[in-house]
Amino acid sequence: MAHHQSAKKRIRQDEKKKVHNKYYAKTTRNAVRDFRQVSEKDAAVAELPKVVSMIDRLAKKNLIHKNKAANLKSKLAQHISKL
Template identity: 65%
Template sequence: MANHKSSVKRIRQDKKKTLHNKYYAKTMRNAVRKLRAMTDKEEALKLYPSVQKMLDKLAKTNLIHKNKAANLKSSLACYINKLG
């Protein structure tokens, strides 16, 4: 266990931040999964901007890599375009 006040505080902060990051990462994965499960093009087009915004925010805060966000947005856009 840590011996210094600063390291104890850092451990406390890390736990809180980890929980915060896990929530947003899981929310993002669920949103992508929900969008990929859609079969109606109009509904998918309505949901896509919010998913895109979420991916951009997570990439900006380094929760996910910027290229991963770009790849996900691109693949989702292709998926939506293929819907009939």
């Protein structure tokens, strides 16, 4: 267990960050899942910028790797082209 005040504070901060990061990562994963369920091209084209923006935000904050973000965006673009 932490004995120093700064170590205790760091533990509290890390827990808050973990909850915050988990929320945004889960929200983005759900948005990607929902996007893949769309079967109409017009709806998918309209939804793509929102999902890409969410993915970019996660990559910017290092919640996912930048290459994973690029791969996800590429797969979503392929999904649109197949519709």
